[in-house]
Amino acid sequence: MDIRYNIDKVKENVKKHALKVNRNPDDILIVAVTKTVDVSRIEEAIKYGITDIGENKVQELVDKYPTLMDKVQFHFIGHLQTNKVKYIIDKVKMIHSLDSVRLAEEIDKRAKKCNRIMDCLIEVNVGSEESKYGIEPSSLLEFIKELESFDNLKIKGLMTVAPYVDAEDVRSYFRKMKELFDNTKSLNQKNLDFKYLSMGMTNDYTVAVEEGANIIRIGTGIFGKRLYDMEVK
Numbered sequence: 001m002d003i004r005y006n007i008d009k010v011k012e013n014v015k016k017h018a019l020k021v022n023r024n025p026d027d028i029l030i031v032a033v034t035k036t037v038d039v040s041r042i043e044e045a046i047k048y049g050i051t052d053i054g055e056n057k058v059q060e061l062v063d064k065y066p067t068l069m070d071k072v073q074f075h076f077i078g079h080l081q082t083n084k085v086k087y088i089i090d091k092v093k094m095i096h097s098l099d100s101v102r103l104a105e106e107i108d109k110r111a112k113k114c115n116r117i118m119d120c121l122i123e124v125n126v127g128s129e130e131s132k133y134g135i136e137p138s139s140l141l142e143f144i145k146e147l148e149s150f151d152n153l154k155i156k157g158l159m160t161v162a163p164y165v166d167a168e169d170v171r172s173y174f175r176k177m178k179e180l181f182d183n184t185k186s187l188n189q190k191n192l193d194f195k196y197l198s199m200g201m202t203n204d205y206t207v208a209v210e211e212g213a214n215i216i217r218i219g220t221g222i223f224g225k226r227l228y229d230m231e232v233k
Helices: 003-020 039-047 058-068 082-088 101-113 137-146 171-184 205-210
Strands: 029-033 052-055 073-076 094-098 118-123 153-159 192-198 215-218
Touching: 003 029, 003 039, 003 205, 039 058, 052 058, 058 073, 058 082, 082 101, 094 101, 094 153, 101 118, 101 137, 101 153, 118 137, 137 171, 153 171, 171 192, 171 205, 192 215, 205 215
Parallel strands: 029 052, 029 215, 052 073, 073 094, 094 118, 118 153, 153 192
Antiparallel strands: none
16 A cells, blocks of 8 residues: 555646546645544645645544644544544644534634634535434524524634545535535635535545535545444445
């Protein structure tokens, strides 16, 4: 397993599929998913061009942060419990999984204490799957409106974990996300600054790129198969 080769392959695929639909490959950020990956292998990925990493678990992020804080930008991409916000609020570039007003309240409160504005993506359950977190597509506009009063929280766009189906079958879900993104980015709300559509992982990122993603989250495609692959693809 060669991390350098894997990163080059992902970048090559991003370029190919972006150009296919007349997009600039440089506009697409690759976030390396580092769940269960040790620091030395993350450092190798950084050496070969990874600038941003995504952690699913608060404890793993906190453990890795002291060593990597000056080398890479951290994103929190997993489900975030309100009682864990305080541990990451000063460490992450962006939280990808905002999915409740209660969580927004806590992020806003903790960000205010740190004297910062916390960039967040709203997680959308695009497939309406019971096993996944996220806002239902039909409730998105109402949810965004509920966030208007939070001054220390900036809504930067949307994130989804699409249903795990064939790469072509997933295309309709990504198209739905792009439509939601386009319909909401022009809303006139003070804490809204829509720039990012985070969708696509190892099994489907090429389709996501074709359908408008500008953040993709790649774990197995960079670091190889891991024990949790049965749980998170």
